[in-house]
Amino acid sequence: MERYKFPPMFGPTHRYPVGTFQRAECFGNELDYTVERVADDVVALAALLKRILVEDPPPWAIWPDPPCRSLDSFLVLCRGMGEPEKTQVLHSFGHHDLCDDCRQFAAEDG
Secondary structure, X not given: OOOOOOOOOOOOHHHOOOOXXXXXXXXXXXXXXXXXXXXXXXXXXXXXXXXXXXXXXXXXXXXXOOOOOOHHHHHHHHXXXXXXXXXXXXXXXXXXXXXXXXXXXXXXXX
């Protein structure tokens, strides 16, 4: 199925009565927009992780006091997102090489 092309300036869902074609279409538009923003945010996350991985020494080796000592601990401390969650997010959006790089750091830290 081809991706639907939403009309510009559709407006918020609450403008349309429940059960109407327009409200359903508006939900589709909101979903499209939200997923696009998620994809952009994952690109930003991937770029930040790439910057973090090339730091020497790595941030988890020197922060906080005492330091985290591993990439996974650093991610959990900063965002509550450990290896499984990070890998799932990155992998879902096609950042397979970055997942491999992070796993390599985890193996070196372990």
